Amino acid sequence: MDKSETKDRVRERIEEKITGFPVCEYAFIRLEEIPFSEKVRYICRTECPRYGKSWSCPPAVGTVEECRRRCLAFEGGFIFTTVSEGADLENMDAMLAMRTDHEKITRQIVKIFREEYEKVQAFSTESCAICEKCSYPDAPCRHPDHMLPSVEGQGILVTELAESHDITFLNGSDVVTWFSLILYSGQRQEACPDSKESI
Numbered sequence: 001m002d003k004s005e006t007k008d009r010v011r012e013r014i015e016e017k018i019t020g021f022p023v024c025e026y027a028f029i030r031l032e033e034i035p036f037s038e039k040v041r042y043i044c045r046t047e048c049p050r051y052g053k054s055w056s057c058p059p060a061v062g063t064v065e066e067c068r069r070r071c072l073a074f075e076g077g078f079i080f081t082t083v084s085e086g087a088d089l090e091n092m093d094a095m096l097a098m099r100t101d102h103e104k105i106t107r108q109i110v111k112i113f114r115e116e117y118e119k120v121q122a123f124s125t126e127s128c129a130i131c132e133k134c135s136y137p138d139a140p141c142r143h144p145d146h147m148l149p150s151v152e153g154q155g156i157l158v159t160e161l162a163e164s165h166d167i168t169f170l171n172g173s174d175v176v177t178w179f180s181l182i183l184y185s186g187q188r189q190e191a192c193p194d195s196k197e198s199i
């Protein structure tokens with residue numbers, strides 16, 4: 001079986017498992033398609049109240065160039081969205097609960113990728129909110145294996161990336177679209193179909 005055939009089978013397996021989750025839209029992407037921009041970092045720095053307050057956001061995540069290099073060290077990417085309908089944008093607790101649901105799905109999808117790849121890194125919408133108060137910058141992150149860095153914090157133009165794969169970002173005035181990016185590399189060995197017979 002050649003490499004592209006194996007890749008197709010891996011994707012098929014992943015896609016089959018993902019049908020079990022309330023994922024709205026998804027796409028496999030090539031890493032060179034990810035648009036990194038200093039403009040995103042400028043917006044983080046000048047407009048986001050989470051800038052400099054979390055391990056999941058800049059400047060803790062490094063420069064845009066460092067983020068770009070780290071991302072490009074993987075082999076492929078996967079983007080997906082989930083939506084929350086009937087969102088009350090003024091109700092922060094309700095919004096946080098909706099976002100927590102998206103992050104749970106992201107972690108479950110990460111597990112699916114880990115079954116196929118040695119190295120997997122996920123990024124999710126907005127700043128990490130696991131702890132009531134982030135330990136940044138006084139102590140290390142309390143949950144480094146659980147924390148999902150912000151995709152925007154990497155300097156990625158999320159809407160441009162989504163639109164280039166026909167993923168809809170605006171789904172209605174009371175609908176929030178949550179976005180995640182998963183990077184992966186190092187495909188695990190496929191079990192040989194004849195191995196059982198030869199034992």
Ligand code: SF4
Pocket residue numbers: 054055056128129130131132133134135136140141142143144147
């Ligand atoms: S897990 Fe806690 S310490 Fe780590 S980034 Fe999130 S809020 Fe900060």
